[in-house]
Structure formats: structure tokens, C-alpha cells
Amino acid sequence: MKYDYLVVGAGLFGAVFAHEMAVKGKNVLVIDRRDHIAGNIYTENKMGINVHKYGAHIFHTSDKEVWEYVNRFAEFNNYINCPVASYKDELYNLPFNMNTFSKMWGIKTPAEAKAIIDKQAGEEIERMNQEKGTTEFVADNLEEQALSLAGRDIYEKLVKGYTEKQWGRDCKELPAFIIKRLPMRYIYDNNYFNDRYQGIPIGGYTALVEKLLLIRKDEEVPFLSGSITVKTNTDYYDFVKMDGNIPVQPFESVSGDSFDKILFTGMIDEFFGYKLGTLEYRSLRFETEELPEVDNYQGNAVVNYTEREIPYTRIIEHKHFEYGNGKGTIITREYPANWKHGDEPYYPMNDEKNNNLFSQYTSLAGEYNNILFGGRLGQYKYYNMDQVIRAALDMVAEQ
Ligand code: FAD
Structure with missing residues (x-):
């Protein structure tokens, strides 16, 4: 077959990209090395519950156009993310707001909360300045930064252990810039996100991606002159004829398919055989448990565990994303992990060293007019889903 585009990666x-190209009349082949579509937003239905296989995914955006776009492919429920933090069996609301402060200090008013935070933060700054023999406070590490912004109670109970688990390092060894600010909300409001629009697609994210890829057509899809063919269990490196690290021109597959252009949404450094070096990531491990005898395990979709001694960072109870009230439940514990070759790369480590290396890969990629790089791995960027959609639509517009 002759295709206009080969899209590597059936993620968002x-x-x-494939959908918009089909709308433009192009014939697109989408491949993915996994045995399913939807990449990290994949949901699978078990016991009548849509399980977020690669961690909790809550759609939120202030981009009206993206919100309207995504609503064409799914109906969204009115889920609002209100995570709870558990510290040594004390429960606190997140993000830091009057409910959190009231529970922590037994106070009622914003003025009381602000006075406590200012006092604690001021004392910490004074102590650190004294130890360093200075009057101008400069945070030398993440611990100092967090203490100077939030004071000791919030730092010890809600920041320290969670952050150390996430990064696999002591807060004293982490750079201060990771926490630029710790937003404090002096109102009783547990809505985690500040965005205008928020929700979970009813029926799961996989169904949404099936519609994008034209696999599922619930209602009449307007006539498209283009087409999308999807092949899972298909690794680019086994599929495309290569000349060293670069696909042969014109691009051909081992099965004889050919393409004018490639969109690659896998790891950009892997694409170039790591010839300039390896980009670093944080990884995660998910442990999912089906509990047919328990109807409601924790009463909330997301509970963060903020003490260091508990190895996971959070437990997700999937049914609460869709207000499920059927029998049984499914929970997932999320463990942060160091990343090494072969592990799933979840979070790009966008520090100076890695960003510089990524720029070098971008320059290299610029030498290949017919190969585009997109998504969180191709563009080495922590993208939320709305940002992914925006970036893909922008890329389509440039073609
Ligand atoms: P991916 O979903 O990773 O898709 C890339 C695909 O390419 C993968 O399926 C992969 O198998 C395939 N691939 C790679 N290499 C090859 C190859 N050589 N051959 C064939 N296929 C290949 N965003 C939000 O907006 N809200 C949230 O609440 C949220 N929570 C998140 C929680 C976690 C734990 C994580 C990790 C991310 C979260 N995100 C969230 C971000 C969201 O997951 C991403 O924005 C989105 O999934 C990125 O889509 P993508 O297509 O760029 O990448």
C-alpha cells in the first residue's frame, strides 16, 4: 500500500494528527509497538469499571477550542479532581486550601491561616540565614525553598515525603527550582485544577481514541476522502527498512508499504540510535488490584500518600472517576521508579542537561524534512492531554 503518512505511535x-490528516484527504497508517491504541491514556473496562492503566488521567483545560474539539469525540462527565492526602493516617484536602489549613491547625479564617504560614516561613528563613551567616535568603535546595514558602508543618506533612518518593532523592539534594511556588488557596475550595473545563470522558479514553482513529463510529461520520489504517504490536524499528538509524528514502516498510512522510511520537534519542547521548526520564510502576468484595475502598478517586515510609505515592480508585456505584472496585498503587533502557519513559527530566541534549537532537531532526517529531517523547516535554491536542493541531496546520 502507498500511504501519505506513517504515524508511529497510536497515543493522543x-x-x-492521523484524524486531521484523514479529514484533509490523506491516507494514513498508524502503528504502535504496544498491543493496544491510546498510548498512556489507555483505559480498559474490567468489572464494568474503566481502569486508567497508566495512571490517573483527568482532562482539564482552559483552551476553549481544544475543549470543543475533544467533546466531538466523547461526552465528558462533571468529574472535578479533589485529591486527598494521607499523612500517618491524618487526612488533608489538596490543593493547599482553607480545608487543609483548618484541619492542620484547627483554625477558621484566611487571616489566621495566613498568619501561621507567614510566621512559620519567616522563622525558617531566619534560622537558615543565621546558619549561613547572611541576611539575604537564597534557597540552596528544594527543602529550603519549600520551608521558606510554606513553613514547617506543610513541608513536613505534605511536601517532603511525597517529593522525595517522586524524585527518588532527599529534598536537600534536589534543586530549589523544582518548586518555584507552592500555591496557597485562602478559600474553601478542593478543586485541584484552576482550569475552566474539566472532566472524564464517559466510557473511557480508549473509546475517544477509537473515534479519532475512525475505529469506532457511533454516529454518522461525515464523508472523509482520506483513511486511517491501524496496526498494533508493530514496532517501527521492525517495520520500516532502515539505513543505519535512518529509514530508507522513499520510506518503505518490510511488508512493502511506502510513505511520503513520517510522524514519529516515540523517543527522539532512540530514533537516532542514541548517537548524541541518552535523554533521561522518571518512570513509574503500577500495581492494580481487583477487589470484587469491596464496593468502596477509599471514598475518593485519588489519595496521595505523603509519608516517605509508604513506598507508593498514590492509590487510585478508578470507579470514582465515573461516579460508579456497581459491585466491587479496582485500585491501583503508583510507585515512582528510576528509569533505565527498556523501562516505560513517563516523565521527561526537563533539567538543563537534558534540555540541551534535546536541542541537539532537534537540530539533527531538522536535517530530515519528511520526518516530524511529536508528543511527549518526540518533543521531550511534559505535556498534559490538552497541550498534546493543541500541539498536534498546530503541527497539522503547518503541513
Ligand atoms: P504516548 O501516549 O506515550 O504515545 C506514544 C505512543 O508511541 C505509545 O503508545 C508508544 O507505545 C508508541 N511508540 C513509541 N515508540 C514506538 C516505536 N518504536 N514503534 C511503535 N510505536 C512506538 N495529562 C492530563 O492532561 N491530565 C492528567 O491527569 C494526566 N495524568 C498523567 C498521569 C501519568 C502517570 C502520566 C505519565 C501522564 C499523565 N498525563 C496527564 C499526560 C498524558 O498522559 C500525555 O499528555 C499523553 O498521553 C501524551 O500522548 P502522546 O501521544 O504524546 O504519548
Whole structure:
């Protein structure tokens, strides 16, 4: 077959790109090395519950156009993310707001909360300045930064252990810039996100991606002159004829398919055989448990565990994303992990060293007019889903 585009990766970026190209009349082949589509937003239905296989995914955006776009492919429920933090069996609301402060200090008013935070933060700054023999406070590490912004109670109970687990390092060894600010909300409001629009697609994210890829057509899809073919269990490196690290021109697959252009949404450094070096990531491990005898395990979709001694960072109870009230429940514990070759790369480590290396890969990629790089791995960027959609639509507009 002759295709206009080969899209490597059936995640959200690849699916939006493929869809828009089919609308433009192009024939697109989408491949993914996994045995399913939807990349990290994949949900699978078990016991009548849509399980977020790669961690909790809550759609939120202030981009009206993206919100309207995504609503064409799914109906969203009115889920609002209100995570709870558990510290040594004390429960606190997140993000830091009057409910958190009231529970922590037994106070009622914003003025009381602000006075306590200012006092604690001021004392910490004074102590650190004294120890360093200075009057101008400069945070030398994440611990100092957090103490100077939030004071000791919030730092010890809600920041320290969670952050150390996430990064696999002591807060004293982490750079201060990771926490630029710790937003404090002096109102009783547990809505985690500040965005205008928020929700979970009813029926799960996989169904949404199926619609993008034209696999599922619930209602009449307007006539498209283009087409999308999807192949899972298909690794780019086994599929495309290569000349060293670069696909042969014109691009051909081992099965004889050919393409004019490639959109690659896998790891950009892997694409170039790591010839300039390896980009670093944080990884995660998910442990999912089906509990047919328990109807409601924790009473909330997301509970963060903020003490260091508990190895996971959070437990997700999937049914609460869709207000499920059927029998049984499914929970997932999320463990942060160091990343090494072969592990799933979840979070790009966007520090100076890695960003510089990524710029070098971008320059290299610029030498290949017919190969585009997109998504969180191709663009080495922590993208939320709305940002992925925006970036994919922008890329389509440039073609
Ligand atoms: P991916 O979903 O990773 O898709 C890339 C695809 O390319 C993968 O399926 C992969 O198998 C495939 N691939 C790679 N290499 C090859 C190859 N050589 N051959 C064939 N296929 C290949 N965003 C939000 O907006 N809200 C949230 O609440 C949220 N929570 C998150 C929680 C976690 C734990 C994580 C990790 C991310 C979260 N995100 C969230 C971000 C969201 O997951 C991403 O924005 C989105 O999934 C990125 O889509 P993508 O297509 O760029 O990448």
C-alpha cells in the first residue's frame, strides 16, 4: 500500500494528527509497538469499571477550542479532581486550601491561616540565614525553598515525603527550582485544577481514541476522502527498512508499504540510535488490584500518600472517576521508579542537561524534512492531554 503518512505511535498525539490528516484527504497508517491504541491514556473496562492503566488521567483545560474539539469525540462527565492526602493516617484536602489549613491547625479564617504560614516561613528563613551567616535568603535546595514558602508543618506533612518518593532523592539534594511556588488557596475550595473545563470522558479514553482513529463510529461520520489504517504490536524499528538509524528514502516498510512522510511520537534519542547521548526520564510502576468484595475502598478517586515510609505515592480508585456505584472496585498503587533502557519513559527530566541534549537532537531532526517529531517523547516535554491536542493541531496546520 502507498500511504501519505506513517504515524508511529497510536497515543493522543498520533491519533489527533492521523484524524486531521484523514479529514484533509490523506491516507494514513498508524502503528504502535504496544498491543493496544491510546498510548498512556489507555483505559480498559474490567468489572464494568474503566481502569486508567497508566495512571490517573483527568482532562482539564482552559483552551476553549481544544475543549470543543475533544467533546466531538466523547461526552465528558462533571468529574472535578479533589485529591486527598494521607499523612500517618491524618487526612488533608489538596490543593493547599482553607480545608487543609483548618484541619492542620484547627483554625477558621484566611487571616489566621495566613498568619501561621507567614510566621512559620519567616522563622525558617531566619534560622537558615543565621546558619549561613547572611541576611539575604537564597534557597540552596528544594527543602529550603519549600520551608521558606510554606513553613514547617506543610513541608513536613505534605511536601517532603511525597517529593522525595517522586524524585527518588532527599529534598536537600534536589534543586530549589523544582518548586518555584507552592500555591496557597485562602478559600474553601478542593478543586485541584484552576482550569475552566474539566472532566472524564464517559466510557473511557480508549473509546475517544477509537473515534479519532475512525475505529469506532457511533454516529454518522461525515464523508472523509482520506483513511486511517491501524496496526498494533508493530514496532517501527521492525517495520520500516532502515539505513543505519535512518529509514530508507522513499520510506518503505518490510511488508512493502511506502510513505511520503513520517510522524514519529516515540523517543527522539532512540530514533537516532542514541548517537548524541541518552535523554533521561522518571518512570513509574503500577500495581492494580481487583477487589470484587469491596464496593468502596477509599471514598475518593485519588489519595496521595505523603509519608516517605509508604513506598507508593498514590492509590487510585478508578470507579470514582465515573461516579460508579456497581459491585466491587479496582485500585491501583503508583510507585515512582528510576528509569533505565527498556523501562516505560513517563516523565521527561526537563533539567538543563537534558534540555540541551534535546536541542541537539532537534537540530539533527531538522536535517530530515519528511520526518516530524511529536508528543511527549518526540518533543521531550511534559505535556498534559490538552497541550498534546493543541500541539498536534498546530503541527497539522503547518503541513
Ligand atoms: P504516548 O501516549 O506515550 O504515545 C506514544 C505512543 O508511541 C505509545 O503508545 C508508544 O507505545 C508508541 N511508540 C513509541 N515508540 C514506538 C516505536 N518504536 N514503534 C511503535 N510505536 C512506538 N495529562 C492530563 O492532561 N491530565 C492528567 O491527569 C494526566 N495524568 C498523567 C498521569 C501519568 C502517570 C502520566 C505519565 C501522564 C499523565 N498525563 C496527564 C499526560 C498524558 O498522559 C500525555 O499528555 C499523553 O498521553 C501524551 O500522548 P502522546 O501521544 O504524546 O504519548
